Amino acid sequence: MQAKFQRNVNPASHRRSLKWLWLLLFCILLTVGAAFAAVLAAVDLDRVPKGVNLGEWDLGGLRIEAFHDHLEARIDALLHQQIIIQSDIDEVKGASFTLKELGAAVQADKILTDLHDLQQGSWFERLRKHWAMRGSAYSFQVAVDEPLLKQALEAEWNMLTREPVPARRLINERDEVVYIPEVNAYRADLKRLSREVQAAILLHTDLPLTPPPPILLDLPIVTIRPPVTVESLRAEGIERKIAEYTTSYSGSSAGRVHNIEATASVINGMILAPGDIFDYEQIVAATEVEHGYREAPVIVNGRLVPGIGGGICQITSTLYNALLRTDLEIVERRNHSLPVGYVPLGLDATYATGWINFKFRNNTDAHLLIKAETKNHQLTIKLFGKMPSSITYEVSSKVVEIVPPPVKVVVNASLAPGQEQIIQKGKPGYIVETHRKVYEHGELVRTEWISRDTYRAQEQLVAVGPDGAERDQGDGDGSGSLPDSDADPDAHPDTGPHAGGKEAPVEDGIQSTF
Template identity: 30%
Template sequence: MADNKNKGKNGNRKKIVYIFLSIVVLIMFSLLSAIVSLALIYKDSIHSGISIEDIDIGGLSVVEANSRIEGNLLNYLENDKLILKYNGDSWKFNSKDLNIKYDFLKAVNDAYLIGRRGTLLDRVETMIDLVRRPYSISLKSSVNTEIINKILTEIENQVNRPSLDAKITRENGKFIITKEELGLRLKRQETAEAIKEQLLSSGFYDVIELDLLVENVTPKYTFEKLNQVKELMGTYTTKFNTRSRGRSYNVDMASKSINGTLLLPGEIFSFNSIVGPRTTKNGYKTAPVIFKGELVDGIGGGVCQVSSTLYNSVLMSQLGIVERVNHSIPSTYVPKGFDATVSYGVLDFKFQNILDVPIYIESFTKENRITINIYGKKVNNRTIKLASNIDKIVKKDTEIIFDDTIFEGKKVVEEKGRNGYKVSSYMFIYDNGKLLEKKLLSKDYYRPRKEIIKKGTKKRIDKQPDNEEKLSGIDTNN
């Protein structure tokens, strides 16, 4: 029994010694670990398990790490980074071309700070985690918008292609239409945004391949649109005196200017914009023009006959009048109330295409006539008649001036006067001969002109007989 008790006591002592030694070893290990950890935490180098773009920089100082990163990655800046493609062509750019900046030093500083933030426990946990899961830092890039825009400007010059309008001409009474050609246009803003987005989200080693965003450009006039111009909508003809050569020449010049004009739905025609300034430089000649109610010589005389003829053709076509002014005196080539005067920079004649199809203006002179036809697409079979009514004749005033250089009983018309008129103009719309509408177009006033007459007051002197009378057969000496 005594032996058993001694054995039991010895076993307990061994256990106590074992436990004590274990505690001492544990304390020593913990102290050693703490010392090692502290040494590692506060060492002046980047912790192990950290890399930048797959380049290991663990154990290196900031300066050493930055040197290693630049030495390994700078050459990659000359490799292709961006490849733009379109229609079999490609444009290649490296990081230097794009002026992409990578902040190597910032990445190294970020790497140095890993495991050096938070409490001591946080730092130890970070170091332990780096052993199990190494951490790689990706470089951040900056994009130069100005360089991207410059690149796209150069590409635009190679990609962009202007569109070509369809054309319509009238020859021998028929329309001839040539088809349009679509243009190409780089969608510059959208492409630039796509490039920036791809560059900012890409990795350092990634090569971006991007298709250029290009759109078709449809021209203003297409075959489909112009092919709707088929029917004569309205026509009007006026006569001019071919003996007035300057005036006839001007009429023909202005007529040719508006011939072939196209107006899409909603567009407004401006006579002054189409014909341009009536100057000698532009080929116009001197001819009588109306100025302040008087006929005087001026450059471009006769052009108003073209605008007036066009006005009537527009009315016959039932298009929308935007701007129209009557002359100060009635014209001889159109009825009162149906003239349209123009003066460049002052008075214009404008009308609008209110249809849903284009219209085409044909204007030409032949012999002593100018004819203007407007083609489009009729919406009905109605017929138009134009008429005006003289609401009032404004009698001219007469001024008598007595002149002592003119003999009594004689008179001279110094300035020939004329009556004025107040006129209402109407459009009559018929359908199968039945009047549907009487439409007031305008109320115009043509000013009267005073007539000035000079009457003579100079006295006539009658012829007197001779003072000496010769008496035949009388002897005066007696």
């Protein structure tokens, strides 16, 4: 049989246990309440939580309402902080600015937002946020307006607005090549300076409200060099004057003087890089556009007649003679159909629009500078470049044949029988050869053949009386055309006065405007 046990509970003992239980619960509640009261006493929800910092500024315990006023004063003090900017450049002496003048702006939006949020919601929610914010570190938000920064700097130092000045190469009165150095320009490195200003603000957020010592900053400078420097000019290799030649145009008409001087002004200062070709047709076109050409005698069909641009071949002839005293390559050159008075026979170079051009190539490894000067009715062309000073040239031309003028006879009934009258005096033609001697250190090293040129004879026109009509009237055609190609080794095969149906070329002038 299973035994059954029954626990006997003493009512008095049970009551004592409940009494102690309730006493314990009351003590716990009293302790919690006291602790909570202590928390309430320790936490003021209207103050910034302990341990909160804004930069180097400890805000813990500061009343939130007062913080706003303090923050405004602190930002104002920061913006009026003196900054002295200095530089190693002589023209940029130290100058003082406030951070505000340099375009700085300071804000503390994040902490303001969090403090505003701290005051929103239920009491318990505010307490939770307050507790969570304890020990938080905030920083100022700093920005610099670069246009304002640039404006402040340039107002103090106008040299920061200057443009760079390129170097120049000049030829002095002794025909020496001299250089005027370039002038660099300077600009403030705004992005770098902006970063340094911001860093200066963040490092000094704990400054007292009374004016502290100025903050020193170096002005970061960007140097702007011009595209042309003395170094780049020297690299072109124009070392000295290598040749020159002078011709006179005294006694020329006003139109011819204008044409020569206008064309010379376009050529003056022209630079040819290695391999470049001088093309006179382009020079004539540019002169026509810039200055226009005036009326002066030109050569048409072997005769001097009024035309436009007369005199422009004095430029090519003078330049040609200068070139003959160098080793530069002549690409295209023709002599006039008639002799000219400003250079010896065989040393002229003509031009005829669309027919004859004058070209040469810079076949050196350096640049070539052409100077064309007009003074006292003298044209001087000087060439500057690179050529061994030990090499010199001597140019000479020689008439190898004189061509007698053809005679054309016409009948003049007003003359007595057998009477003759010269209406137009003829002029002989010439065949000329030009040579050049090359010297090195004064010793002749070679003689070069340059050209064989033909100048057409001008016909003589004779009138005779009626009974002299049977006289031989000659076979001169008076065309005055350019030399035949078999008489001139440089002649073009299609350059006769009416070749290909073209009209006769205009030498020493222009056929038409450009």
